[in-house]
Amino acid sequence: MQFNIINAIFQYEVNLIGGINIFQWEDFKEVADELIKNPQEAYVRSAMGRYYYSIFGSTGDYLVNVMNKYEFDSKKDIHKKVYDELMNSHNSNEIHLAECLKFLREIRNNADYDISDKNEEYFKKNSQKVIKATNDAFDSLNVLINNPPYNF
Numbered sequence: 001m002q003f004n005i006i007n008a009i010f011q012y013e014v015n016l017i018g019g020i021n022i023f024q025w026e027d028f029k030e031v032a033d034e035l036i037k038n039p040q041e042a043y044v045r046s047a048m049g050r051y052y053y054s055i056f057g058s059t060g061d062y063l064v065n066v067m068n069k070y071e072f073d074s075k076k077d078i079h080k081k082v083y084d085e086l087m088n089s090h091n092s093n094e095i096h097l098a099e100c101l102k103f104l105r106e107i108r109n110n111a112d113y114d115i116s117d118k119n120e121e122y123f124k125k126n127s128q129k130v131i132k133a134t135n136d137a138f139d140s141l142n143v144l145i146n147n148p149p150y151n152f
Helices: 002-018 027-035 041-066 078-087 092-113 120-146
Strands: none
Touching (some): 041 120, 078 092
8 A cells, every 4th residue: 555655645646746747837727717606795806816826827927938938937926027027028918917907906906805895796807807807818818828928
């Protein structure tokens, strides 16, 4: 029995190193799509966070893995760093992505931290805007991944 556990741990580490079991941030979007179907406030608030993190994490992967900007592999002030990097770009898709991230983060912060002022109506009113911003952000990100704006 112990051999099987050790073998499983070893295989997991090999898969991580080999890039086989890399987390797909866009899977959070699918989770959010399911959560948003339930009208209860806790589900809607949770969906807001998942929509934001689906595109935020995917954007971080783009910056590190496509643009080779390894400074975005760190955690300190990462949300601001990602936003600033994209907003200071000369590429319209990166700027649009930054604008979507800013809007989505504001809604996500409201969902997570503003329990008294932002109520169920606020999130119902903004849920379609959040879904559209997430989809628009993924559209821009896909353009960038398929045609990276390398600055040489």
